[in-house]
Amino acid sequence: MNIILFGPPGAGKGTQSNKIVNLFNLHKVSTGDLLRQEAKNETILGDKIKLLIDKGSLVPDEIINNLIVNILLNKSLFNRLIFDGYPRTLSQAKTLDQLLNNHNQKISCVLSLEVDEKIVIKRILGRQTCTKCGLIFNKYFNPSTKSNHSCDSKFLDKRSDDNEETVLERYKTYIEKTLPILDFYKDQNLLHQINGDDDINQIFEEIRAIITSLEA
Ligand code: AP5
Ligand code: MG
Secondary structure, eight states: OEEEOOSSTTHHHHHHHHHHHHTOOEEOOOOEHHHHHHTTTTTTHHHHHHHHHHHHHHOOOOHHHHHHHHHHHHHGTTTTTEEEEOSSHHHHHHHHHHHHHHHOOOOEEEEEEOOOOHHHHHHHTEEETTTOOOOOTTTTBOOTTTTTOSSOOGGGETTTTTTHHEEEEHHHHHIIIITTTHHHTTTTTTTTETTTSSSSSHHHHHHHHHHHHHOO
16 A cells, blocks of 8 residues: 655654554655755755755755655565655656556555644744654654653754744745645545644544555
8 A cells, every 4th residue: 555644844744654654564755854865965966955945945846756766666665655745746746646557556545634834833843853763753742751762862853944934935835836736636536634733643543544444
């Protein structure tokens, strides 16, 4: 099965996909994480990507498509993918369909986490990501503690795009460029809309039930 986790910045896509990956033995594909990794390399491409991310703009489709092609060629990941924050434009959605089709795969469902702008801003401004294990925490809503996180607190980091100005721009980009894709998936009967304001575990229970019903 291949799943898309959809939603605005700060909706909880990364948080939920980490939990789904563990329970269902899937492989997470976060284009945001892949781009941040490329940006760290300080190449010409990496510098260009960092500039766009820090502005809250989308990275060009061509760069994203190249990242995705490499993953889809990996046979050990066939039908085990959970896409976090991808696709983000209609063109990316159509390319993904085509690429999956070429490898006899398809999207099984699209889980859309619906959260309003005020909540996502507060979530993003409190986010802390562990640079060692990749887990995501929140100063206000979901702090890192000894019982939920085994790494040292020195690894907790704030993303460079997690500031108020960039978050507002990211949200605007989402409304203009990404949200319109939902109709594309609705028309294919793949869309599940989920209240992303709920508690993290409650949302996960809802997602677990949807995925389990797909497996049956
Ligand atoms: P990306 O890294 O994908 O960022 P995003 O879509 O803006 O989403 P976030 O990662 O900020 O939020 P999330 O939904 O994962 O929430 P999280 O679980 O962390 O992309 C970054 C940039 O890369 C883009 O702006 C763009 O420039 C570029 N890019 C990426 N993909 C691209 C593509 N395909 N095409 C073009 N450009 C692309 O949770 C947020 C916080 O809230 C955490 O602190 C968490 O602990 C907390 N939290 C989560 N759920 C809850 C809850 N239910 N209740 C309370 N708190 C919660
Ligand atoms: Mg994320």
